[in-house]
Amino acid sequence: MSIEIKTTSVEPIRNTYSNIKRRFGDKPATRYQEASFDIEAVTNFHYKPLWDPEHMLNDPTRTCIRMADWHSVTDPRQFYYGAYVQNRAKMQEATEHSYSFCDKRGLITRLPEDLQETLLRFLVPLRHVELGANMNNSGVAGDCIAGTVTQMHIYQAMDRLGAGQYLSRIALIIDGGTGDALDRSKTYWMDDALWQPMRRLVEDTLVIKDWFELSLTQNLIIDGLMYPLMYEAFDQWLDEQGAADVSMLTEFMRDWSKETVRWVDAMVKTVMAENEANAVQLQAWVEHWEPRAYEALAPLADESMGRDALDTVRAQFATRLKKLGLTSQGVQA
Amino acid sequence: MATNKKKLSLKDKYQYLTRDMAWEPSYQSKKDIFPQEDFEGIKITDWDKWEDPFRLTMDAYWKYQAEKEKKLYAIFDAFAQNNGHQNISDARYVNALKLFLTGVSPLEYGAFQGYSRVGRQFSGAGARTACQMQAIDELRHVQTQIHAMSHYNKHFNGLHDFAHMHDRIWFLSVPKSFFDDARSAGPFEFLTAISFSFEYVLTNLLFVPFMSGAAYNGDMATVTFGFSAQSDEARHMTLGLEVIKFMLEQHEDNVPIIQHWIDKWFWRGYRLLSLVSMMMDYMLPNKVMSWKDAWEVYYEQNGGALFKDLERYGIRPPKYQDEANKGKEHISHQLWATFYQYCQATNFHTWIPSEEEMNWLSEQYPDTFDQYYRPRFEHWQALQEKGERFYNNTLPQLCQVCQVPALFTEPDDPTKLSHRSLEHEGERYHFCSDGCCDIFKYEPDKYIQAWLPVHQIYQGNCEGADVETVVTKYYHIDAGRDNFEYLGSPDHKRWQAIKGQKPDESQAAKPKNAA
Amino acid sequence: MSQLAFIVFQDNDNARYIVEAIAQDNPHAEVQHQPALIRIQAEKRLVINRATVEEKIGREWDVQEMLLDVISIGGNVDEDEDHFILEWKN
Numbered sequence: 031m032s033i034e035i036k037t038t039s040v041e042p043i044r045n046t047y048s049n050i051k052r053r054f055g056d057k058p059a060t061r062y063q064e065a066s067f068d069i070e071a072v073t074n075f076h077y078k079p080l081w082d083p084e085h086m087l088n089d090p091t092r093t094c095i096r097m098a099d100w101h102s103v104t105d106p107r108q109f110y111y112g113a114y115v116q117n118r119a120k121m122q123e124a125t126e127h128s129y130s131f132c133d134k135r136g137l138i139t140r141l142p143e144d145l146q147e148t149l150l151r152f153l154v155p156l157r158h159v160e161l162g163a164n165m166n167n168s169g170v171a172g173d174c175i176a177g178t179v180t181q182m183h184i185y186q187a188m189d190r191l192g193a194g195q196y197l198s199r200i201a202l203i204i205d206g207g208t209g210d211a212l213d214r215s216k217t218y219w220m221d222d223a224l225w226q227p228m229r230r231l232v233e234d235t236l237v238i239k240d241w242f243e244l245s246l247t248q249n250l251i252i253d254g255l256m257y258p259l260m261y262e263a264f265d266q267w268l269d270e271q272g273a274a275d276v277s278m279l280t281e282f283m284r285d286w287s288k289e290t291v292r293w294v295d296a297m298v299k300t301v302m303a304e305n306e307a308n309a310v311q312l313q314a315w316v317e318h319w320e321p322r323a324y325e326a327l328a329p330l331a332d333e334s335m336g337r338d339a340l341d342t343v344r345a346q347f348a349t350r351l352k353k354l355g356l357t358s359q360g361v362q363a
Numbered sequence: 364m365a366t367n368k369k370k371l372s373l374k375d376k377y378q379y380l381t382r383d384m385a386w387e388p389s390y391q392s393k394k395d396i397f398p399q400e401d402f403e404g405i406k407i408t409d410w411d412k413w414e415d416p417f418r419l420t421m422d423a424y425w426k427y428q429a430e431k432e433k434k435l436y437a438i439f440d441a442f443a444q445n446n447g448h449q450n451i452s453d454a455r456y457v458n459a460l461k462l463f464l465t466g467v468s469p470l471e472y473g474a475f476q477g478y479s480r481v482g483r484q485f486s487g488a489g490a491r492t493a494c495q496m497q498a499i500d501e502l503r504h505v506q507t508q509i510h511a512m513s514h515y516n517k518h519f520n521g522l523h524d525f526a527h528m529h530d531r532i533w534f535l536s537v538p539k540s541f542f543d544d545a546r547s548a549g550p551f552e553f554l555t556a557i558s559f560s561f562e563y564v565l566t567n568l569l570f571v572p573f574m575s576g577a578a579y580n581g582d583m584a585t586v587t588f589g590f591s592a593q594s595d596e597a598r599h600m601t602l603g604l605e606v607i608k609f610m611l612e613q614h615e616d617n618v619p620i621i622q623h624w625i626d627k628w629f630w631r632g633y634r635l636l637s638l639v640s641m642m643m644d645y646m647l648p649n650k651v652m653s654w655k656d657a658w659e660v661y662y663e664q665n666g667g668a669l670f671k672d673l674e675r676y677g678i679r680p681p682k683y684q685d686e687a688n689k690g691k692e693h694i695s696h697q698l699w700a701t702f703y704q705y706c707q708a709t710n711f712h713t714w715i716p717s718e719e720e721m722n723w724l725s726e727q728y729p730d731t732f733d734q735y736y737r738p739r740f741e742h743w744q745a746l747q748e749k750g751e752r753f754y755n756n757t758l759p760q761l762c763q764v765c766q767v768p769a770l771f772t773e774p775d776d777p778t779k780l781s782h783r784s785l786e787h788e789g790e791r792y793h794f795c796s797d798g799c800c801d802i803f804k805y806e807p808d809k810y811i812q813a814w815l816p817v818h819q820i821y822q823g824n825c826e827g828a829d830v831e832t833v834v835t836k837y838y839h840i841d842a843g844r845d846n847f848e849y850l851g852s853p854d855h856k857r858w859q860a861i862k863g864q865k866p867d868e869s870q871a872a873k874p875k876n877a878a
Numbered sequence: 879m880s881q882l883a884f885i886v887f888q889d890n891d892n893a894r895y896i897v898e899a900i901a902q903d904n905p906h907a908e909v910q911h912q913p914a915l916i917r918i919q920a921e922k923r924l925v926i927n928r929a930t931v932e933e934k935i936g937r938e939w940d941v942q943e944m945l946l947d948v949i950s951i952g953g954n955v956d957e958d959e960d961h962f963i964l965e966w967k968n
Contacts, residue, residue, distance in 0.1 A: 039449075039857060039860040039861040040446055040449075040861075042517035042518060043517065043518060043519075043520075043857075044516065044517055044523060045517065046513075046516070046517075047509075047513075047516055047522075047523055047524065047525070048523045048524040048527070048839065049524060049526060049527060061510055061513075064509050064510065064513055065505075065506035065509050065510060068526050068527070069468075069469070069472050069505060069506075069509065069526050070472060070476075070526070071469060071472075071473065071526070071529065071530050071539065072530060073530050073531075074530050074531060074536075074539075074814045074819075075543055075814065076536075076539070076540045076543040076544065076547075076812060076813050076814050077540075077543055077544060077547040077809050077810075077812050077813070078547060078812065079546070079547040080402070080547060080548055080549055080809075081398075081399045081402070081547075081549055081550075087543060087546055087547060088476070110506050111432070111499070111502050111503040111506045111507070112432040112435070112436055112503075112506070112507070112510075115424075115425050115428040115429045115432055115503075116429045116432060116433060118421075118425040118429070119425045119426050119428075119429030119430075121425075122421075122422040122425045122426060123426070125422070126422060157384050158384055158385075158386060160384070161384035161385055161488070164495070165483050165491070166483075168479050168480075168482045168483040168491070168495050168498070169479075169480070169483035169484075171475075171476070171479035171498065172476055172477075172479035172480030172481075172482070172483055172498075173480070177472070180475070180476065180479070180502075181502055183479075184475070184479055184495070184498055184499050184502060185499070187479075187482075187495055187499075188421060188424075188495065188496075188499055189421075191381075191421050191492065191495070192420075192421030192422060192425070194380075194384050195380045195381075195420050195421055195422070196422075198379060198380050198383075198384065199380075202371075202376075202379070205368075206370070207370040207371055207376070208368035208369065208370060208371060209368070209371050209375065209376075209379050210368055212379050212383065216383070216386070219386065220386060220387075229386075229389075229390065230390040233388045233389075233390040233391040233396070234390065234391065236388070236391060236396045237391050237395045237396060372958070372959075373958055373959045374958065416955065417942075417945075417955075417957065418942075418957065419942065419945075423942060427942070427943075427945055427946060430946065431946060567950050570949075570950075571886070571915070571949065571950060574914065574915075574949075575912060575913040575914060575915065578913045578914035579913050586914055590888045590914070590915075590949055593948075593949040593950060594888070594945060594946060594947060594948055594949065596949070596950065597945065597948040597949070597950060597951050598945065600950070600951055601951070601955045604954060604955075605955075608954075651913060664880075664882065665882075665884075665952050667881070668880075668881035668882055668883075668952065668953075668966050669952070669966075671881055671966070671968055672881070672954070672966045672967055672968045673968075674968055675967070675968045
């Protein structure tokens with residue numbers, strides 16, 4: 031008899047939290063589900079923000095995009111914090127290996143000086159673009175709603191900080207850890223005509239108020255053109271110049287980009303499918319920002335790989351957009 | 364590319380890897396990029412003076428955090444597989460977890476949102492980076508807490524709808540309004556409120572005793588997430604102190620603003636922590652230390668050292684510190700007595716302390732417990748033994764600021780309820796103390812907006828006018844399972860089954876025999 | 879008035895070596911063992927030296943590794959490659 035009591039007392043009395051049960055049915059839930067859905071406050075807020083009295087805290091109208099439930103935007107990677115950091119820890123371990131290998135073997139410092147300068151002029155200033163992307167995604171994480179959406183943006187923000195730090199380390203390898211090369215690289219970003227359209231674009235994104243417009247502009251449009259151009263095409267061009275080893279130092283960015291495209295596309299697809307007004311708005315934003323991103327990258331392409339490389343990237347991006355139900359102007363599809 | 368310059372020190376290198384990625388904008392104005400930086404009146408003359416509170420680059424962050432997470436989830440898995448909930452001291456303990464998951468975990472999420480925002484808003488990139496790292500840490504905390512409690516939720520009641528409850532249940536408006544208050548403030552006040560006043564000054568009172576309590580009560584999952592989270596807290600505390608020093612050093616005009624914020628957030632935090640006081644003194648079957656002792660060690664001693672250090676900036680200890688110090692003798696008893704009467708409307712159970720526990724309280728509180736509080740508990744116990752367990756069906760009056768029901772007494776007269784009120788634009792507002800009344804007077808336009816649960820029920824905004832409807836329909840409290848007296852509750856019966864004890868209905872009135 | 883600088887560690891194997899090193903470098907420090915944690919406190923100032931920890935632990939040790947096991951601190955922090963100092967300055 032007592033054994034029977036013990037057995038039943040081990041049986042769970044419920045499978046998961048009530049909110050998860052309401053969404054997914056009465057069955058055991060994944061860690062991603064329990065950690066991501068409905069964890070955010072939705073009602074009965076006490077005070078209007080002093081910094082934005084037009085809106086409430088967690089206000090869904092901080093973007094003009096309308097979703098019945100933002101939790102329908104989910105992460106195909108199913109990243110909750112623990113899964114995220116463990117994934118990135120693996121990536122950083124591999125990256126660390128490459129960086130210390132390059133550093134120890136002098137793979138970068140043995141490159142001709144003009145090629146080293148090319149890295150400082152074309153590649154390393156991307157660290158500033160990464161910082162802009164870091165700020166934008168942190169801002170989106172603070173403004174957007176629903177745990178499934180907010181968490182993807184803070185992961186993205188931290189990833190961009192990390193990418194910027196890796197790019198900075200390329201210069202520190204070049205200058206032997208003094209910071210000289212970083213200083214020089216920064217002057218390109220600030221003053222070289224090559225970078226001014228991009229710097230203008232990044233600064234313009236820093237004043238975008240609508241968080242979805244910002245996420246779309248940064249994570250889909252700018253990254254959608256910049257990553258293939260600067261980490262694929264430019265990488266290939268460096269190879270042709272005899273700097274194939276640099277590739278080891280940008281592997282993180284390529285792997286990261288491949289992974290990131292999946293959640294960005296999933297988000298855009300879901301928002302597009304929700305209603306016609308969303309689809310129209312997204313198309314309008316693409317029409318506004320895609321040419322800006324193209325123009326910002328044009329000088330970089332012109333002075334290295336040539337414009338064709340950028341046009342190829344743009345055409346590929348147009349195909350990606352098309353799958354999402356969006357069209358980009360300027361490319362004959 | 365040979366240079367004569369020296370290799371960078373750790374500190375300079377970190378600056379190159381963080382703030383040096385930022386630049387002086389020229390295509391957009393700083394004011395448009397950082398529109399929230401000025402309105403609070405804090406003057407920053409030189410962000411370069413910002414001292415990074417810790418120097419963690421993202422690669423190191425990922426590495427260390429992944430290591431922590433790996434350990435943590437291994438323990439969660441082991442805990443669930445081995446039905447670790449059966450090894451806790453007593454099922455009454457789980458009620459502390461219910462309070463934690465509904466009251467604290469949602470605040471971690473609010474902190475994540477708040478730090479994400481300020482992590483974008485400061486024009487100093489060093490400060491932004493530190494805030495962003497705290498943002499993602501806070502996300503970690505809410506998620507690991509949900510995962511740690513996931514197993515308990517499968518075996519006990521009251522945990523099952525924590526976020527829904529956090530938005531609605533009357534006493535949870537105490538923590539919720541606290542965090543809404545901080546999040547709705549400007550970026551500098553937010554950091555003063557959360558990084559400094561809460562994380563640096565008060566958080567030890569929440570986490571350290573709570574986690575030691577978990578350790579003493581056999582709750583491995585909670586100990587583990589708690590300590591793992593606390594290892595992030597050391598970074599957060601450093602940020603809290605650095606940000607205060609930075610603001611104070613930047614401009615003398617900042618001093619009075621910050622002093623006001625310290626006064627406000629100390630008191631707000633103190634009121635919030637009264638919930639922790641009751642948890643420590645009444646909800647842990649195996650006691651670690653009394654609230655009074657914890658207050659002395661973690662506030663009076665630490666806070667004393669801290670505020671002495673800050674004297675050099677013209678900062679004095681929080682205005683109502685003395686009242687808080689006096690309150691250490693009383694608040695846990697006053698809170699528990701209130702929750703004892705109102706647990707028909709809470710997601711956790713309450714009970715009369717056992718004889719042994721009351722003796723412990725007498726020892727810990729020789730000047731107050733026997734004199735003011737034991738008689739009340741013994742009176743209720745007598746009623747309970749007669750089968751007349753007391754529930755108070757009158758809705759309490761809430762303080763307009765901290766939202767705790769009117770239950771605190773005058774600092775110098777424990778027999779007299781403390782009550783303040785004032786009229787503002789033709790309406791009368793009520794407060795628990797001078798501390799809360801002061802806070803209101805300084806920003807009446809903010810605090811008149813408060814969503815007071817009792818008012819909302821009277822105004823018909825909670826899906827019903829009677830307590831039972833509100834509790835079940837609006838709060839999602841599963842009546843008869845989540846709420847009411849612990850003795851005889853389904854949690855209690857289940858625990859008896861786990862321990863092979865015969866469920867005895869008559870025990871429902873005899874707390875001495877509990878556990 | 880007494881001003882205690884302090885650091886609290888989880889009571890685990892990593893921490894034991896660090897605590898040993900702290901005790902050696904800070905003769906005025908008091909080590910307290912509490913449920914699941916170790917607290918070390920000292921009047922005004924507490925120093926953790928990388929060199930001493932490395933001596934105890936018998937391998938290279940990065941000051942930041944400490945972040946894995948620290949639960950709480952009291953005092954102004956001064957951290958570099960070689961040490962971690964907690965101090966009240968007034």
